[in-house]
Amino acid sequence: MNVELSRRGFLTAAGVGVAGTSLGAFGFGDLEVAHAAAIRPFKLVNTMETRNTCPYCSVACGVILYSKGDIRKGENADIVHIEGDADHPTNRGTLCPKGAALKDFVKSETRLKYPMLRKPGSGTFERISWDQALDRVARLMKDDRDANFIATNKAGVPVNRWTSVGFLAASATTNETAYLTYKVVRSTGIVGFDNQARV
Ligand code: SF4
Numbered sequence: 001m002n003v004e005l006s007r008r009g010f011l012t013a014a015g016v017g018v019a020g021t022s023l024g025a026f027g028f029g030d031l032e033v034a035h036a037a038a039i040r041p042f043k044l045v046n047t048m049e050t051r052n053t054c055p056y057c058s059v060a061c062g063v064i065l066y067s068k069g070d071i072r073k074g075e076n077a078d079i080v081h082i083e084g085d086a087d088h089p090t091n092r093g094t095l096c097p098k099g100a101a102l103k104d105f106v107k108s109e110t111r112l113k114y115p116m117l118r119k120p121g122s123g124t125f126e127r128i129s130w131d132q133a134l135d136r137v138a139r140l141m142k143d144d145r146d147a148n149f150i151a152t153n154k155a156g157v158p159v160n161r162w163t164s165v166g167f168l169a170a171s172a173t174t175n176e177t178a179y180l181t182y183k184v185v186r187s188t189g190i191v192g193f194d195n196q197a198r199v
Helices: 007-025 029-038 102-107 130-148 175-187
Strands: 048-053 062-068 078-084 150-152 158-169 190-195
Touching: 078 102, 130 158, 158 175, 175 190
Parallel strands: 158 190
Antiparallel strands: 048 062, 062 078, 150 158
């Protein structure tokens, strides 16, 4: 038996084998071989499952990413299939057309995978590290808040507003992460706050 044969393939082949063996006795061996050759191998055999969330909209459907290559052994993992997570309470395994095409999104040549910076006056973007990006964002936010924070209105009533910066968060997240994001952003005084689901 082919060691690559999956359980589904084995059961199918076994059924074919029983019929083929009987047929073979009558001279139908070639039919068995042709039928077995036409059965496609189960494509998810030897893949690793990773649970995740569809990044497109605020429904936040659960997905399972199937990859070949074990990163725990230092191998590169390559996603070969994505489907809805049947155990996820939101979507119960279903995906809309956008979610069903997630693999194309992951494999897209134009997908942004790391921070890019276009310096003032420059017409091109250059790659920077995550540390550089986070340091820069933190520095600019701190300077802007120090310069523009509104502690009180004209009547002297405390308002604690920071209106010169907006914050765009991701909708593909858990309730707990969204709660913490909201708390952090609002505690700085930021008024303009939204997520990509409405953009
Ligand atoms: S699968 Fe469709 S409905 Fe579900 S989160 Fe993705 S885009 Fe939204």
